[in-house]
Amino acid sequence: MLFLCSSIRVSMMLLGLLLLAISSLMAASAGNLNQDFAITWGDGRGKMLNNGQLLMLSLDKTSGSGFQSKNQYLFGRFDMQIKLVPGNSAGTVTTFYLSSQGDNHDEIDFEFLGNLSGDPYTLHTNVFSQGKGNREQQFHLWFDPTKNFHTYSILWNSQRIIFLVDNIPIREFQNRESDGIPYPHTQPMKIYSSLWDAEDWATRGGLVKTNWTQAPFNTYYRNFNGKACVVSSNGVSSCDSKTTTSAASDNTWQSQQLDSKGQRYLRWVQKNYMIYNYCTDYKRFSNGRPRECRLYKFH
Template sequence: MKASLFPRGSKMERSAILSAAFLVGVIVTTPFSRAADLKGSFDDNFSKSCPAKNFKTSEDGQIWHLSLDEDAGCGFMTKEKYRFGWFSMKLKLVGGDSAGVVTAYYMCSENAAGPERDEVDIEFLGNRTGQPYVIQTNVYKNGTGGREMRHSLWFDPTEDFHTYSILWNNHQLVWFVDAVAVRVYKNANYSNNFFPNEKAMYLFSSIWNADDWATRGGLEKTDWKKAPFVSSYKEFKAEGCKWEDPYPACVATTTEHWWDQYAAWHLNDDQKLDYAWVQRNLVIYDYCKDTQRYPELPQECWLSPWA
């Protein structure tokens, strides 16, 4: 969160201010300001996959509405693929009773359904009316995942647009919500080699039915009488290494590769404070603490996010 909102002081003082921000839903800007909007129309930058009735835009074409009904969902992907960078999108999620509905915003390599795929996920898990939204993040390497974390949010993501971002370089993956780092996944040359740093990825988003698992483990089913379910998107930003076959030199979207410089290899001091608050207050599930599922915790679980 903005440093000016949180003057340095006692831990109790900061905790009180952050708790107030949690209650009122402070909207803040992204922690890096150099990423620029992609040029051109939606169709210039993305390919979509859904019936025409499931994809609508605002009159000026700047807001995109993806819908799910009993017949079909909807999704889109970037025409460019990237290896490392900063990727950001503003989303407004399905309101009301959205149990069973998942809105996903993620990066994935070309072999999206195969055993070789790498993937970095943000998934918004629908809810019954009045229950809190849950954001799930995950990492896949060579088709294997199982690195889920789930967080609650400090605002209602259905009332307005909020910014969801991923910073990806060879040192860390960081997921941001409105400039707040909610998850850090470090690369420390694990012997298990579980860090996605070799394959270029496309950016995807989709809305789909996942009522077999998404809400209370599948106990809450999608109520199709409430359809269509609509998620809205705008202001996609991408700044990174564009991939050019074969294995390329880095072709950045600006002259500065700021997202892969030393300052982007670690959280800064303010980000660390916000991240620590998130860990204390918003984490619902962390695979690194699930000893029933992982009697021997994966190697990356022993690495501090401050490393």
């Protein structure tokens, strides 16, 4: 009887995840990527397709490719649908992240580490503040991210950062500056994405190398949706403007936090799909774990 009840609970959880994924896919806007992004490197390997409705990054033995946002932001919610390199993608890394500039930069990372055919991708996340990172958490996903597009989101406001996959939270990093823990909240950041070769570390720590007979490797992007505070070149934020903007007219993200359902999904993902958490890596931090790991049960 206990097993039956557990099975029912798991089935209900999976049904809930499916419904959330479907609603996320339906809610994504079909914006023109040309409006928000520019391909910045790759010597033609990055391409805008279908009049800007689709963007492709490509990697071969000579070079990868990448793009960045035309705007810079100070807080926002950023959703992008991505379909990753299929088949034997070992050695490849696809990224989607926010970053400021300079040695003491801030950064919020999604990195997708390629695999041998049949093995799961590793979803790598990290948070940098004032040039300091080392806050890695890694996950496997509950679906094949190469078969269809899925929505990957970064919610960043003054209180917290939440990483979401198909609107399902997988990680939360809270603002604990009052306890001496750096938090990114002063430096505007742009959105970046790239597809590149990292065979020296990406797959099983570099043990599995890139199979160039599979090249070119391609990743696809579509349906970017951003609700954010755009920062102009002279440092003025659209959220401080009296002019009505998309950020001002739909600003729920500015104070958004996980409700009880979101917390349950977060615990479910971390229990079943987290494969690395810097806060539990006692060997790596033998001289003392990061402050947030000692003070809090950090997600």
